[in-house]
Amino acid sequence: xxxxxxxxxxxxxxxxxxxxxxxxxxxxxxxxxxxxxxxxxxxxxxxxxxxxxxxxxxxxxxxxxxxxxxxxxxxxxxxxxxxxxxxxxxxxxxxxxxxxxxxxxxxxxxxxxxxxxxxxxxxx
Amino acid sequence: xxxxxxxxxxxxxxxxxxxxxxxxxxxxxxxxxxxxxxxxxxxxxxxxxxxxxxxxxxxxxxxxxxxxxxxxxxxxxxxxxxxxxxxxxxxxxxxxxxxxxxxxxxxxxxxxxxxxxxxxxxxxxxxxxxxxxxxxxxxxxxxxxxxxxxxxxxxxxxxxxxxxxxxxxxxxxxxxxxxxxxxxxxxxxxxxxxxxxxxxxxxxxxxxxxxxxxxxxxxxxxxxxxxxxxxxxxxxxxxxxxxxx
Numbered sequence: 001x002x003x004x005x006x007x008x009x010x011x012x013x014x015x016x017x018x019x020x021x022x023x024x025x026x027x028x029x030x031x032x033x034x035x036x037x038x039x040x041x042x043x044x045x046x047x048x049x050x051x052x053x054x055x056x057x058x059x060x061x062x063x064x065x066x067x068x069x070x071x072x073x074x075x076x077x078x079x080x081x082x083x084x085x086x087x088x089x090x091x092x093x094x095x096x097x098x099x100x101x102x103x104x105x106x107x108x109x110x111x112x113x114x115x116x117x118x119x120x121x122x123x124x
Numbered sequence: 125x126x127x128x129x130x131x132x133x134x135x136x137x138x139x140x141x142x143x144x145x146x147x148x149x150x151x152x153x154x155x156x157x158x159x160x161x162x163x164x165x166x167x168x169x170x171x172x173x174x175x176x177x178x179x180x181x182x183x184x185x186x187x188x189x190x191x192x193x194x195x196x197x198x199x200x201x202x203x204x205x206x207x208x209x210x211x212x213x214x215x216x217x218x219x220x221x222x223x224x225x226x227x228x229x230x231x232x233x234x235x236x237x238x239x240x241x242x243x244x245x246x247x248x249x250x251x252x253x254x255x256x257x258x259x260x261x262x263x264x265x266x267x268x269x270x271x272x273x274x275x276x277x278x279x280x281x282x283x284x285x286x287x288x289x290x291x292x293x294x295x296x297x298x299x300x301x302x303x304x305x306x307x308x309x310x311x312x313x314x315x316x317x318x319x320x321x322x323x324x325x326x327x328x329x330x331x332x333x334x335x336x337x338x339x340x341x342x343x344x345x346x347x348x349x350x351x352x353x354x355x356x357x358x359x360x361x362x363x364x365x366x367x368x369x
Contacts, residue, residue: 043290044289044290045289045290045291045292045293046283046288046289046290046291046292048292049292062199062290062291064199064260064261064290064291064295065295065297066291066292066293066295069292069293070292088260
């Protein structure tokens, strides 16, 4: 858990992830220009609160409303929910209100994180 | 007239895969009586199968057995559900089973044994009781309340399966009736560690998986009689009922 944090080496926005990895955006389309500074993967919100950083793209399988508060508190660039899971309606509503873009992917967490990591460190 | 009753509201039996096989109903009751407990709540993981047997084993012993269950939500938060009647508990059981998939692997997780009040094996539960339901925390608490029960967030200070470990903080819109702190954290330390939770009733319990833990880390509640409605009043701090900290 402590080692799943990474910082980028290339400029990247949420829109890049959507274009490259086929993520679907669920809210805050106006914020897809948010720059991604780094990334964090985790489903234990206590861990994410403790170890993620500002500007991170947060990849998680957790869909509970509290993810929005954690992302807002930590000033994440956005959240990606994996494994085709659907965020609750109230989660989306809260995210829209708080200005936290939520995207979803059908990929398992491991694969998506691998792809994002690759994009960050090997993009031309 | 109210007085203090000694209670452990989170006791497993041998039906929980992680519960010691010695935790069969009559042994649980025997130890609870030996330790001068007035009330225990039987809370196995996602199942209620041994509750009736513990109640039967307690007949005539003076021990009150509250029907309960420790349910795992889809966020992998453990919630203790407490009820007045086994029928109410069983109505929650139906919902939990509808939302719990998988089969137990005894070698990996342990045996799940139904044992009656005289120590005879009645059968084995084949479901993956250690697993998580796909019921959200909000929905579960709602269902517990609809069935007439009380919902307690289990061992909130623990680093796994607790509302704080899984969700970072206690969601204010989820109407928990109480929060449980684990045996390792005394009340005063819990209060100073969680000032933001000052409005909640705290309970503590040993989360007993072994017989020798049944009498450890109990709470004392000021009640008129050892009953579910009185526990509800104590959680609500009404009519002079309360949980002694």
